[in-house]
Amino acid sequence: MNKKYLPALVSGFGAAVLTTIPGVDSVACCLLVPFASGASIYLYKKSQTGLLKIETKTGIFLGFLTAVFAAIFASSFELIITYLTNSSDLVVSLPQAEQLVRDMNLGQDAEESLKIMRQMVLDIQTKGFSLLYSVLITLLNLITYSIFGIVGGMVATAIINKRNINSV
Amino acid sequence: MILSGINNFSSKTNSENFTLLCSKIVLLTILAIWILGFLKPIILFQNNILTDYFLGIIYSKVCHQVDFKCITIEHESMLVCARCAGIYSGVFISVIFMLFRKVSKLNVNIFIVASIPLVADVFLTNLNVYNYSHPLAFITGLVFGGMLCLFFLSELENLFLNKSINRNE
Numbered sequence: 061m062n063k064k065y066l067p068a069l070v071s072g073f074g075a076a077v078l079t080t081i082p083g084v085d086s087v088a089c090c091l092l093v094p095f096a097s098g099a100s101i102y103l104y105k106k107s108q109t110g111l112l113k114i115e116t117k118t119g120i121f122l123g124f125l126t127a128v129f130a131a132i133f134a135s136s137f138e139l140i141i142t143y144l145t146n147s148s149d150l151v152v153s154l155p156q157a158e159q160l161v162r163d164m165n166l167g168q169d170a171e172e173s174l175k176i177m178r179q180m181v182l183d184i185q186t187k188g189f190s191l192l193y194s195v196l197i198t199l200l201n202l203i204t205y206s207i208f209g210i211v212g213g214m215v216a217t218a219i220i221n222k223r224n225i226n227s228v
Numbered sequence: 229m230i231l232s233g234i235n236n237f238s239s240k241t242n243s244e245n246f247t248l249l250c251s252k253i254v255l256l257t258i259l260a261i262w263i264l265g266f267l268k269p270i271i272l273f274q275n276n277i278l279t280d281y282f283l284g285i286i287y288s289k290v291c292h293q294v295d296f297k298c299i300t301i302e303h304e305s306m307l308v309c310a311r312c313a314g315i316y317s318g319v320f321i322s323v324i325f326m327l328f329r330k331v332s333k334l335n336v337n338i339f340i341v342a343s344i345p346l347v348a349d350v351f352l353t354n355l356n357v358y359n360y361s362h363p364l365a366f367i368t369g370l371v372f373g374g375m376l377c378l379f380f381l382s383e384l385e386n387l388f389l390n391k392s393i394n395r396n397e
Contacts, residue, residue, distance in 0.1 A: 083292070090290040090312070116387040160281055204289050211380060218379040218386075223336045 067103035068122055071096040072129025079134045080141065093130055093205050094212025097123035101216045114217050123213015124206055131201035138197055143188040150193060154181050248388045252327055252381070259320045266307040266316070270299075283307055299362050310362040311346070314369025315376070322377035331382040342375035 075096035079085045084092070100122050105114060142148040154177055161170045176192070183190035264271070266287055269280065287293065287307040297309040306313055346368040353360045 116383050119383065120387075156281070200289075214383040215376060215379045218334070218383040219336055219339060222334055222379075 063107050064104065064118075064122065065125065067100040067107065068125035069129050070103065071100035072126045073133050074099070075126070075130040076133030076137060079130075080137050090208060093127050093208045094123075094215065096130055097126045097209045097212035098216030098219070100126040101213060101220055105220055113221050116214065116217055119213045119217025120210055121213075123209040123211070123216070125209075126213070127205040127207075127209025128202065130209070131198065131205040134205075135194070135198040135201050139189070139194055142184060142193075146185050146188045148184055148193070150177070151181050151184055154178070244388045248385060249327070251384065251388075252323060256320070256323050256327070259316070259323060263316055263320060266313065268307065269304040270301050270306060297360055297362075297365070299366070310365040311350075311369040314366035315373035317366075318370040318373025318375075319377040319380075321370075322374040323381070326378070326381050330385055331378050334378060334382055339375055339379060342371050346372045 075092045078092055101114060101119055104118075104122055105111060138148070157177060158174060161174055164170070180190040180193045184193065265283055268283055284293075284307060291308040291312045293307065294309060295305065297311070298305040298307075299310050299313060300306075308316070349364055349368045352358060353365075
């Protein structure tokens with residue numbers, strides 16, 4: 061495998077594993093993903109002997125790639141847990157959403173959205189899997205993780221490069 | 229010929245500077261929207277259940293939102309904890325300060341020094357050495373966020389500077 065992808069894959073997988081810990085998932089994208097991006101850049105630097113300075117573009121790319129791997133693995137883990145437990149965050153938050161629509165009297169469109177949500181919850185509770193839910197979870201993770209992955213990649217590149225300059 | 233080369237180089241550098249400034253302004257705008265989002269319950273006292281619900285979901289992705297750790301004004305809480313609010317505010321202030329300036333010299337040691345208070349505060353409050361304090365969490369977050377942003381901005385500048393150098397080569 062390309063030496064660029066392996067650090068991203070390892071770090072992304074590590075971050076995804078940590079997101080399964082209850083409580084840690086809420087800081088997954090602001091803490092875990094940037095750290096994973098940093099770890100990926102550090103590993104990449106270690107794997108490239110003689111490389112003095114990491115280019116910003118490479119840092120951004122590695123951060124993004126780590127975030128993508130983390131999002132894919134984290135979504136997969138969440139879907140496996142949903143399949144095994146027949147429950148998810150959506151199942152828990154559905155009554156709240158129903159209450160909201162009733163209180164706000166949001167009309168036909170909101171009722172239609174609720175119908176889709178109820179179908180997703182029903183699929184999860186009966187089969188343990190909902191295609192729409194899976195797509196939504198994966199997309200949401202991909203978007204949020206990517207943003208923080210790129211930011212983490214840039215900061216980590218700056219720190220690692222500055223450290224090298226100081227040590228030379 | 230040399231003069232035209234110099235002029236060409238300076239006009240390209242000006243254009244890169246302008247792009248850098250534009251990207252900083254875009255960053256500042258996004259940050260302002262993000263900060264207004266988590267301040268929404270405090271600055272707008274009108275309760276809109278729908279926006280509160282969706283904003284709550286969005287910010288739950290980036291913060292634990294533990295009630296007693298969120299800054300509360302007149303019974304309304306921010307959507308992120310005091311530390312996160314400090315970090316985002318630090319980043320925002322840093323971008324404003326560096327809008328027309330360039331990050332000159334940065335040392336990793338400065339980053340380590342800036343993160344020590346935050347890490348120490350997290351550990352000490354979790355070990356119950358002292359109670360969670362909103363001002364302390366906010367200030368440690370502010371210092372850390374500001375420093376973190378300087379490293380981000382320095383890399384952003386490198387990105388545009390390298391582009392300019394590569395084009396001139």
